[in-house]
Amino acid sequence: MEKLVKIQIPSTLKKQLVDDWDFVTQQDKLVKLPRSPNVDDILTKYLEYRSKKDGIMTDSVGEILKGIRCYFDKALPVMLLYKKERQQYNEVVHDDVSPSTIYGAEHLLRLFVKIPELLAYVNIEEETLIRLQQKLMDFLKYRLSPSSILSYTTI
Numbered sequence: 216m217e218k219l220v221k222i223q224i225p226s227t228l229k230k231q232l233v234d235d236w237d238f239v240t241q242q243d244k245l246v247k248l249p250r251s252p253n254v255d256d257i258l259t260k261y262l263e264y265r266s267k268k269d270g271i272m273t274d275s276v277g278e279i280l281k282g283i284r285c286y287f288d289k290a291l292p293v294m295l296l297y298k299k300e301r302q303q304y305n306e307v308v309h310d311d312v313s314p315s316t317i318y319g320a321e322h323l324l325r326l327f328v329k330i331p332e333l334l335a336y337v338n339i340e341e342e343t344l345i346r347l348q349q350k351l352m353d354f355l356k357y358r359l360s361p362s363s364i365l366s367y368t369t370i
Contacts, residue, residue: 220331220348224355228324235321239297246300248307250319254287257320261354279350286333287326288314295325327355 224232238244252260258280265276287295291314296304308314314322330351339347 220334220344220351222327222330222348222351222355224327228355231321232324232328235324236297239299243299245303246319246321248303249317250321253317253319254284254315254323255313257323258284258315261357264357275346276350279347280354283323283326283354284315286330287318287323290326290329290333291318291322294329295322327351 239246262277262280292301292304292308304314307317334344334347
């Protein structure tokens with residue numbers, strides 16, 4: 216039986232996803248790369264924030280963020296890019312370069328839409344899945360605010 220992780224994306228971020236789709240697919244604009252902050256920066260800053268807030272360095276949060284980075288790097292070329300972005304990807308990402316050091320919040324947000332289907336068949340206990348869902352929601356609320364994204368250039 217498949218377990219579904221439900222990630223409630225805040226309405227401001229849903230609007231951001233729609234705007235992102237419109238810019239790339241309808242207006243022929245691409246995100247300016249490399250992004251600052253990039254995905255690695257965003258994950259590191261979140262880990263620092265959680266450590267200060269909780270007063271300790273939590274291994275579970277660090278592991279989740281490593282997982283997000285790994286999923287991002289693997290999923291980006293396969294399922295997170297629009298067709299019009301593929302040439303740009305081929306130009307900027309090479310064998311020795313991790314996409315998470317080039318791409319930013321715009322593409323990371325797209326990953327959060329795909330996470331439920333990516334985790335659907337992962338062998339994970341339900342209690343762990345619930346905690347993971349809570350951590351992912353906390354991350355979304357913390358970091359992926361609309362002000363941190365949207366910097367496009369015409370193709």
